[in-house]
Amino acid sequence: MCEVLCFCATTILALINQKYYRPPQSELNNPNIYPKRSFYGIKAIQPDDWKIEDLTGNGVGGKAPCSSGEVEYDGYCFIPALDAKIKMYSDKQFMITGILIVPPAWARKKNTNLINEQSNGKNNVGRIVEFVIMNEVNAAEWYNVGCGNGKTCDIDHWVKHYSQVYSSAYDQIKKHQPQAPVLISLEHHFDSIFDKYVSAASPFMSGRTFLTKFASQIGNRDWSVAFHSYPPSLLRAEFDTNDWPKITFGNVNRLVGWLMQTFPNKPSTWKVYLTENGINSLKPHSDENKQHDQLCKAFQNILATPNIELFIYHRLKDHPGETKDGLGLGLVTDQGQYKRAWSLWALVNRYDVGKLSCGFELLPYVSLKRANHPTNGHWTTTRILPNGYKLERQWKLFREQQPGTKLIFECQRTGDMRNFPSVNQNCEKQDALGPLGYIYNDKKDNTSPVYRCRKDSDYFISPDSKCEGATNEGLLGYAL
Numbered sequence: 001m002c003e004v005l006c007f008c009a010t011t012i013l014a015l016i017n018q019k020y021y022r023p024p025q026s027e028l029n030n031p032n033i034y035p036k037r038s039f040y041g042i043k044a045i046q047p048d049d050w051k052i053e054d055l056t057g058n059g060v061g062g063k064a065p066c067s068s069g070e071v072e073y074d075g076y077c078f079i080p081a082l083d084a085k086i087k088m089y090s091d092k093q094f095m096i097t098g099i100l101i102v103p104p105a106w107a108r109k110k111n112t113n114l115i116n117e118q119s120n121g122k123n124n125v126g127r128i129v130e131f132v133i134m135n136e137v138n139a140a141e142w143y144n145v146g147c148g149n150g151k152t153c154d155i156d157h158w159v160k161h162y163s164q165v166y167s168s169a170y171d172q173i174k175k176h177q178p179q180a181p182v183l184i185s186l187e188h189h190f191d192s193i194f195d196k197y198v199s200a201a202s203p204f205m206s207g208r209t210f211l212t213k214f215a216s217q218i219g220n221r222d223w224s225v226a227f228h229s230y231p232p233s234l235l236r237a238e239f240d241t242n243d244w245p246k247i248t249f250g251n252v253n254r255l256v257g258w259l260m261q262t263f264p265n266k267p268s269t270w271k272v273y274l275t276e277n278g279i280n281s282l283k284p285h286s287d288e289n290k291q292h293d294q295l296c297k298a299f300q301n302i303l304a305t306p307n308i309e310l311f312i313y314h315r316l317k318d319h320p321g322e323t324k325d326g327l328g329l330g331l332v333t334d335q336g337q338y339k340r341a342w343s344l345w346a347l348v349n350r351y352d353v354g355k356l357s358c359g360f361e362l363l364p365y366v367s368l369k370r371a372n373h374p375t376n377g378h379w380t381t382t383r384i385l386p387n388g389y390k391l392e393r394q395w396k397l398f399r400e401q402q403p404g405t406k407l408i409f410e411c412q413r414t415g416d417m418r419n420f421p422s423v424n425q426n427c428e429k430q431d432a433l434g435p436l437g438y439i440y441n442d443k444k445d446n447t448s449p450v451y452r453c454r455k456d457s458d459y460f461i462s463p464d465s466k467c468e469g470a471t472n473e474g475l476l477g478y479a480l
Helices: 051-055 082-092 103-116 156-176 193-199 207-215 255-261 288-303 340-347
Strands: 001-005 007-011 044-045 072-073 077-078 096-100 132-133 182-186 223-228 270-278 308-312 365-373 377-381 390-398 406-413 419-422 432-442 446-456 458-462 471-479
Touching: 007 308, 044 193, 082 377, 096 270, 132 156, 132 270, 182 207, 193 207, 193 255, 207 223, 207 446, 223 255, 223 308, 255 270, 255 432, 270 288, 270 446, 288 308, 288 340, 365 432, 365 458, 406 471, 419 446, 419 458
Parallel strands: 001 077, 044 308, 096 132, 132 182, 182 223, 223 270, 270 308, 377 458
Antiparallel strands: 007 044, 007 096, 072 077, 365 377, 365 390, 390 432, 406 419, 406 432, 432 471, 446 458, 446 471
16 A cells, blocks of 8 residues: 655745755754744745756745655555655755645655655755645644535534544654644634634635644644634735735734633743745736735745744745636746736745845844724734824844843733734733734833833733823833
8 A cells, every 4th residue: 555745845035145044964963953043034936846946046945746655654655755855955954844634644644754754854855844744734724634515514523533633643753753733724714703614615614713622632742733824815916904804915924812801821822834835926916026016025924923933935836726716826937927016925035135125124133013093093013004004103023032031912902803913822801913022121222112001991011101191000121
């Protein structure tokens, strides 16, 4: 019996310039160490068999053919995919994310174990550093436990079934790579309102319900989320802050906020890996200019949200099976022509050629913004402002923790949707919109105090301890 080890390999930007973190070979060869990405290396891509010289020339790489040889493991024959490519990119000190997709039931334990044992950095075949266990497991299209098409889905059975698969895979991976993140993959229908589709012809449940039930079934395992933050309509490029109850590029910060609020004692859950995310470029609902502009906005929101660790763009080249339905996510057409978004993606974090843009130019900082709307009042965020808000002033926070800093948060009052900042991870039991950034606890050179102020139900931030005549609700910290 033969089984293909099916996964996508992606690699991040890691240039020679010292501003990019490129893990030393000794780390990639040591399965006991998880080589951490820098924020300059957050971008990755599904390569779609595109030209290696294009990818390596821009600091990225990865292809996904299968070798012809078989490997015997635990009484079964396997066709190992990507061994040569995993080794090639590991030798170039790139980090590879493995997305394990839909093996048959008999292979789920053995499949993961073989992949991990082979690709742990010690066997001269390269290293996979993160593992995604299955794909979009809250959708029966990808993880079907035998329901749909007239048969009612049992949510508890669905989650329990996946939890058992995940736990088995997790335990095998951790034997060989104790620090490797092991991720659960979800598509973008997030709020519990979507549970009503659990018995549709093509069933799915909300990510929120899935994670809540999943977390109660896997003991103390340190899980994290691999999320697909597509725009609310796959055929359109647009997204914004009001995409809830879906989680998209426009409000992906809400996912990080919800995880930090819901699992306050589980730090592994606070890290989010965006492992499949694309933007359409085809008419009539989009075009290449829209794809380009919205990709820049996606980078801006992602980089402005601490704890988003990875952004894998899907896909590099258009797939004919998708373009016939009006979906062209690639940065290159299926005929090999470069789209406008290709140059943006390729150069956006190229510190070495002076092309930093779309949020990369701000790093290691994020921009804390105070904005105002003529009727809705103030808004405090590090992300793109909602429509109709005018920027009044801004400060700099750190995207990653520095000595003497603490994380502050963007929150929203549940009743009237008023936005406010907080030093509390639980957002004072209101809706969590995600971390803003790290602010100094004490006064430093070139910093000013940042206070939370309130006038009636309108919250804003100010360097004035008298809050410009409003009520001072406390010091958030000191910002550049």
